[in-house]
Amino acid sequence: MAAIDVEPMPIKVETAMRTLKLSGHVGFDSLPDQLVNKSVQNGFVFNILCIGETGLGKSTLMDSLFNTNFESSPSPHNLPTVKLKAHTYELQESSVRLKLTLCDTVGYGDQVNKDDSFKAVVDYIDAQFEAYLQEELKIKRSLPTYHDSRLHVCLYFICPTGHGLKSIDLVCMKKLDTKVNIIPIIAKADTISKTELQKFKSKIMQELQSNGVEIYQFPTDDESVSEVNTTMNSHIPFAVVGSTDFVKIGNKTVRARQYPWGTVQVENESHCDFVKLREMLIRTNMEDMREKTHARHYELYRRRRLAQMGFSDVDAHNKPVSFQQTFEQKRSAHLAELQLKEDEMRQMFVQRVKEKEAELKEAEKELHAKFDKLKKDHTEEKKRLEELRKKIEDDTIEFNRRKQQTQHSHHTLTLGKSKKK
Numbered sequence: 001m002a003a004i005d006v007e008p009m010p011i012k013v014e015t016a017m018r019t020l021k022l023s024g025h026v027g028f029d030s031l032p033d034q035l036v037n038k039s040v041q042n043g044f045v046f047n048i049l050c051i052g053e054t055g056l057g058k059s060t061l062m063d064s065l066f067n068t069n070f071e072s073s074p075s076p077h078n079l080p081t082v083k084l085k086a087h088t089y090e091l092q093e094s095s096v097r098l099k100l101t102l103c104d105t106v107g108y109g110d111q112v113n114k115d116d117s118f119k120a121v122v123d124y125i126d127a128q129f130e131a132y133l134q135e136e137l138k139i140k141r142s143l144p145t146y147h148d149s150r151l152h153v154c155l156y157f158i159c160p161t162g163h164g165l166k167s168i169d170l171v172c173m174k175k176l177d178t179k180v181n182i183i184p185i186i187a188k189a190d191t192i193s194k195t196e197l198q199k200f201k202s203k204i205m206q207e208l209q210s211n212g213v214e215i216y217q218f219p220t221d222d223e224s225v226s227e228v229n230t231t232m233n234s235h236i237p238f239a240v241v242g243s244t245d246f247v248k249i250g251n252k253t254v255r256a257r258q259y260p261w262g263t264v265q266v267e268n269e270s271h272c273d274f275v276k277l278r279e280m281l282i283r284t285n286m287e288d289m290r291e292k293t294h295a296r297h298y299e300l301y302r303r304r305r306l307a308q309m310g311f312s313d314v315d316a317h318n319k320p321v322s323f324q325q326t327f328e329q330k331r332s333a334h335l336a337e338l339q340l341k342e343d344e345m346r347q348m349f350v351q352r353v354k355e356k357e358a359e360l361k362e363a364e365k366e367l368h369a370k371f372d373k374l375k376k377d378h379t380e381e382k383k384r385l386e387e388l389r390k391k392i393e394d395d396t397i398e399f400n401r402r403k404q405q406t407q408h409s410h411h412t413l414t415l416g417k418s419k420k421k
């Protein structure tokens with residue numbers, strides 16, 4: 001099939017714009033409300049990835065964050081490799097529906113060799129991007145009803161050692177920072193003292209920075225949230241405490257952990273950063289994380305994948321090319337390659353036939369030579385036998401002659417004797 005040449009049509013666009021005044025109410029000021037209504041109707045999707053060693057309190061924190069019981073069971077901690085498990089839940093708050101997917105690492109940090117602990121996580125994130133890309137590339141797409149499983153945020157649970165990050169933390173976060181919005185959090189922060197915590201936080205931030213790990217920053221460009229987000233950015237990594245127990249304090253029942261020496265209240269801002277995390281993750285920046293996932297991380301994945309498939313917006317001379325042109329080019333290149341392969345195969349076939357023919361000829365020659373030799377041997381043998389026969393015949397004649405002669409002389413002798421008598 002011949003390649004179709006598609007020349008981009010030059011379209012002149014009028015760019016000058018005039019601002020006009022309306023002389024009465026038109027109604028498009030309701031557009032934001034229309035958007036809100038539509039979004040509420042469709043419901044929202046949010047996917048959280050929790051990475052952290054076994055027993056660091058991932059499940060407990062999720063229960064605390066969404067004020068529910070996700071009924072998760074403790075994971076095994078003797079697996080040979082890291083695995084990921086995901087569960088999707090439908091939550092509703094007033095009229096807003098949220099389809100929440102919680103994805104958890106299983107066996108993270110349990111292996112003796114932790115070199116590629118990040119691999120399962122990277123593969124999982126990529127698999128979700130790939131699924132979305134495949135849906136996008138379909139001819140019959142159904143993106144509005146497609147369950148988007150791309151991960152919007154990664155809560156990275158840091159062990160409360162007080163000594164800084166482990167190498168597994170740095171390696172993993174570095175591998176993920178171009179794929180997902182990372183929010184590092186210090187798990188089980190009630191096990192660390194107040195002065196130690198400040199030092200621990202700055203040590204973590206310094207280590208992240210010196211290793212070039214880019215973590216998610218709450219956006220400060222939107223005026224309505226810029227102040228709170230700026231303050232919150234300075235509190236990262238949030239030191240959190242989770243609990244499934246409730247304690248009565250005064251006349252209120254609160255989520256807390258009770259110790260012989262006192263009570264840690266999960267939602268008390270002077271006890272831990274749990275409320276800050278919830279505010280930032282759910283109330284203020286959920287939409288920003290969803291948007292950044294699509295516009296930044298997915299976009300990067302998509303660009304790389306399409307380039308890998310051989311698609312590009314520009315050709316070798318930096319001139320724009322359309323998708324169709326690339327497709328046609330790919331197609332003709334593929335056909336040419338196919339033709340080349342076919343020619344090669346044909347040549348190889350001819351060569352093989354020639355070789356076989358030569359082999360056969362050689363065999364025939366050998367056979368002929370053998371036959372000739374046999375024939376020669378046979379004639380020689382025949383000649384020899386003939387000679388032998390002749391000799392025997394001659395001998396027989398000679399013998400008979402001698403016999404006769406002998407007989408004759410005998411007869412004469414006998415006759416002579418009788419005459420004498």
Ligand code: GTP
Nearest residue numbers: 053054055056057058059060074075188189241242
């Ligand atoms: P796996 O799913 O098995 O990897 O564990 P997980 O990370 O989900 O931990 P989980 O929430 O099951 O908690 C493990 C243990 O830690 C439980 O006994 C919790 O009560 C306890 N725990 C959870 N959060 C905290 C916390 O903030 N502080 C303290 N001190 N203990 C906690």
Ligand code: MG
Nearest residue numbers: 058059072074
């Ligand atoms: Mg768990």
